[in-house]
Amino acid sequence: MTDDDDPGPLVRLFGLTGGRVRPSGETFDLVAIVTTVSMPFEPVGLNPEHESMLDICLRPTPVADVAAQLRLPLNITRVLLGDLRREGLVTIDAPRPAQQLIDERIYREVLHGIRRL
Amino acid sequence: MEFAGSERSRPAGVALTAGPTALKILVAGGFGVGKTTMVGSISEIRPLHTEELLSDRGVGVDDTSGVEGKITTTVALDFGRITIREGLWLYLFGTPGQDRFWFMWDELSLGALGAVVLADTRRLQDCFPAVDYFEQRGLPFVVAVNCFDGARRHDPAKVRRALGLDAATPVVMCDARHRASVKEVLTTLVTHAVGGAYRHVD
Numbered sequence: 651m652t653d654d655d656d657p658g659p660l661v662r663l664f665g666l667t668g669g670r671v672r673p674s675g676e677t678f679d680l681v682a683i684v685t686t687v688s689m690p691f692e693p694v695g696l697n698p699e700h701e702s703m704l705d706i707c708l709r710p711t712p713v714a715d716v717a718a719q720l721r722l723p724l725n726i727t728r729v730l731l732g733d734l735r736r737e738g739l740v741t742i743d744a745p746r747p748a749q750q751l752i753d754e755r756i757y758r759e760v761l762h763g764i765r766r767l
Numbered sequence: 768m769e770f771a772g773s774e775r776s777r778p779a780g781v782a783l784t785a786g787p788t789a790l791k792i793l794v795a796g797g798f799g800v801g802k803t804t805m806v807g808s809i810s811e812i813r814p815l816h817t818e819e820l821l822s823d824r825g826v827g828v829d830d831t832s833g834v835e836g837k838i839t840t841t842v843a844l845d846f847g848r849i850t851i852r853e854g855l856w857l858y859l860f861g862t863p864g865q866d867r868f869w870f871m872w873d874e875l876s877l878g879a880l881g882a883v884v885l886a887d888t889r890r891l892q893d894c895f896p897a898v899d900y901f902e903q904r905g906l907p908f909v910v911a912v913n914c915f916d917g918a919r920r921h922d923p924a925k926v927r928r929a930l931g932l933d934a935a936t937p938v939v940m941c942d943a944r945h946r947a948s949v950k951e952v953l954t955t956l957v958t959h960a961v962g963g964a965y966r967h968v969d
Contacts, residue, residue, distance in 0.1 A: 681789035712789040723817040748880035763851035
């Protein structure tokens, strides 16, 4: 095992989820859109990461982006978002499959968006 | 009756006509072929390289028992983002192609726009599993030959033959370190993924 394999930080992060690796309830995609629908006045039972997620998702945000902004692993992010959904604080909308979604307008936008980079 | 300050909700009346949408593109290929580099070359955010903890049952496996599996492994995952416009994003996900991680690909490829299979001509066999996987799934993909050696040209026809690709699957040469090159790969993929339906668009 090398230093790169040091599981220390991961184990610490894993404590955030109380050892859970899967979110409660129905599973959801890494690009599902999360929207905060309610902010608790007294965030009982929420940790700082939960609260940050509620702030971020006041603007509808994909799961992966929540992870990126908080620099948390995706699966841990997903477990914490699952908690917020269970509490009725966020909604998580399944993405439409790309093949159904992409029409000429979106295709054109995506193409131009890539070229513009 | 509303209690001001008791909760902060999303402003009412905000029309989300089409709804925010994120599209997924997968970056597959053998170990060390340049997946992390490719995601990093194109992402507008500092790409996130995460080590994901997995249970022995894996993520995405339906587990109704409520009993968590024992954690046995971690898997590296890279992802980056391209904002097309407010409410439309493109996400790139790169993760190892070893067989034991296919369940992760099952989840990532669900509803994805398509995939880039990064290939190294010195170890072409490393991308066989990814090619097989996407063919079986019917997910549109392009093969991008990462030209580490820069000047030396590779023959796309030879790569196509070696991988047993059908005529429709694009094979492109690229340099994963260069954004312009990665942009070319992605535009080729997006056009291939829509089946050339809008070829007149430029």
